[in-house]
Amino acid sequence: MAETVKIFDTTLRDGEQAPGCSMNLDEKLKVAKALESLNVDVIEAGFAAASPGDFESVSAIADSIKSSTVCSLARCNINDIDKAWNALKHAKKSRIHVFVATSEIHRKFKLQMAKEEIIAKAVEGVSYARSLCDEIEFSPEDASRTVGYTTPQEFYQVFSHLRTTIKDHPEVTLSVHCHDDLGMAVANSLSAVSAGARQVECTINGIGERAGNCSLEEVVMALETRYNHYGIKTNVTTNKLYPTSRLVSNITGMYPPRNKAIVGENAFAHEAGIHQHGMLQNSATYEIMKPEDVGLSKxxxxxxxxxxxxxxxxxxxxxxxxxxxxxxxxxxxxxxxxxxxxxxxxxxxxxxxxxxxxKATDGPWSLLDLEVKTKKGTPASANVTLMHHENGELSASCDGDGPVEATFKCLSTLSKIELKLIKFDIKSVSKGDDAQGEVIITVSYDGKNYRGHGVSTDIVESSALAYIDVINMLSFKSDSKNIGLEIPQNII
The missing domain is CATH 1.10.1900 (c-terminal domain of poly(a) binding protein)
Structure with a gap:
């Protein structure tokens, strides 16, 4: 039986810290369930002590997930650990992940503590967490530079030393957590696996702060494709990789580059004539894995x-x-x-x-009709008709500096909800003149940020649907006093 390495997914914690990647409660639950379907071993659901919203998210995921272990991050202090355990205690399988900064630069400038004090704090934190939960993970933050500084050769030496040092403790699993500031997160993680690490911490699409984290799909397929070299596999259901990637992209609005390994649009595309000729003869000439292996079924x-x-x-x-x-x-x-x-x-x-x-929320508003008129040198105009579940059909006409602004003004007038546009993204979801356009907007309302999605063959209609998506969220939130619909603010 092949030896396996655990996949610890931190998309919902470390990945969500990337600017623009924050998720609300319903979105986090969708991602968690997709990760469970992907068969990852551990889902780091969040940092329960960071905010009431994070606590609620960790709790909800702990209640919903049955096969994967659900984990919460916690600093090495009793308050953090108590909150982590209270959020996790109903999980079928749970883990508390405690950490403390350990590098010289962090000790000196961040904690202002001596090495002996930090060791005592780590021991205290691990011991207390273990008194509550059967499974504990300890991370010495910045031991190998959280900012992605280490090289694969250095990392191999570090993990070889650690493996030798704890050889009398087979119950201890070494885990690797890499960032991609120098583009070496996957290489460093694989190097650590070669040296004895048996858990890789990673995120879908490699999302995360700064340049991101180790990409889950890349490290999984590297181990799968080069089993002859590593001799280690994962438990991941690889044909779920692409759908999971698309889900995370759709929710966060952050799409992988076209040339991204495994899940990028060009990952299995061949344009050069020589390549195409080889592919027609035998796909193995230019493809080291099949598209079907990652969920791109032909x-x-x-x-x-x-x-x-x-x-x-x-x-x-x-x-x-x-x-x-x-x-x-x-x-x-x-x-x-x-x-x-x-x-x-x-x-x-x-x-x-x-x-x-x-959609997370249907809401009371739906688009019935949209008409826009534009002419060079003059303001655009829009006529919008909405259906409200209580007030029936409502219409408005507005001018604006372009058809999208005119449409947004109509929607604001009808809903009496004025949103401040922060970010507007559009991408084609298919090819051709009749391709659908997906619009993702980030807006501000009452001091909080919200994200809306809309898809249509008409980009103005896509924009309107994205705006309506947000006003439906706000209407639902107002009616039910539901928390967690807004984009949470980053804590750490």
Whole structure:
């Protein structure tokens, strides 16, 4: 039986600290369930002591996840550890992850403590956490430079030394946590595995502070593809990698570069004639893994307006999505609407349909009609009609510096919710003149930031849908006093 290395996913804690990647409670639950489906060993759900929102998120994930271990970060102090345990205590499998800064520069400028004091604090923290929880992880922060400074050769030496030092303690697992400031996070992690580490800490798409963290999909597929070299595998269900990557991208609005290994749009694309000729003869000439291995299933099915439920459902399954019947029916109806606008439906279209059909909040507002007029040298105008679940149809007309601004003014007038636009992103989710455009907006309201998504073949309509997504969140929050819908602020 092959030896395995544990995959510790920290997308929901370290990954979420990247600017623009913060998630609300519902989004965190979706990602946690996707990680469980991916079969990661440990899900670091957050830092329970950081804020009430973080505590609630860790608690909710601990209650929902059944197969993966759920973990909370905590500093080496009793208050942090108590909050971590209170958030985790109902989990089927739990872990408290305590840490304290240990490098000379952190000791001198951050903690202003002597080495002996820090060792005593670490022992106290680990001992107290162990009195509450069966599984404890301890991290000496910045031992090898949290800012991604170490090289693979240095890391191999460090872990070889550690493995030799604790050879009489087989119950201790060495874990590696790397950042990508010099582009070596994956290489350093693999080097540590070669030297005896048996847990890799990583994030989906490598998201994280500064240049990011070790990329989960890259380290997993490196171990899978080069098993002949490493002799170690993971428990990850690799054909769930691409769908999970797309989910995280859709939620955070941060998409991998086209040339990103494993999950980038060009990861399995071949344009050079020599490469294409080789691929036609044998795909192994220029591909070291199959697209199907990571969830990019190839299909001869071409979907269009005449396609039925069975063909649509089959393609959704092939793309690695697990969708319940109610949401599948809703997605199919959206598919039929888009199919009337487009000749052919791409996988990108289907992914966008599935991801956008799984909204955290439906809310009271929906778009009935949108008309915009533009002419060079004059303000744009928009006429918008919304349906409100209590007040019925409402319409407004506004001018603006472009059709999107005019549309946003109409939506603000109708909803009586004025949002301040912070960031506006748009990307094509498929190819061709009739491609769908996905708009992701980040807005500010009442001192908090919110994110909205919209997808349509019309980019102004996509923008309107993204704006409506936010006002529905705010309406839901106001009605239910629900917390956690806003984008949380980073704590550490």
């Amino acid at each position: 299909s001869n099915l071409v979907l269009g307006k005449h396609s039925g439920r069975h063909a649509f459902n089959q393609r959704v399954i092939e793309l690695g999505f697990n969708v319940d019947e109610a949401k599948l029916e809703s997605a199919f109806q959206e598919f039929k609407i888009i199919a009337d606008k487009k000749k052919e439906i791409s996988d990108g279209d289907i992914e966008a349909i599935i991801l956008s059909s799984d």
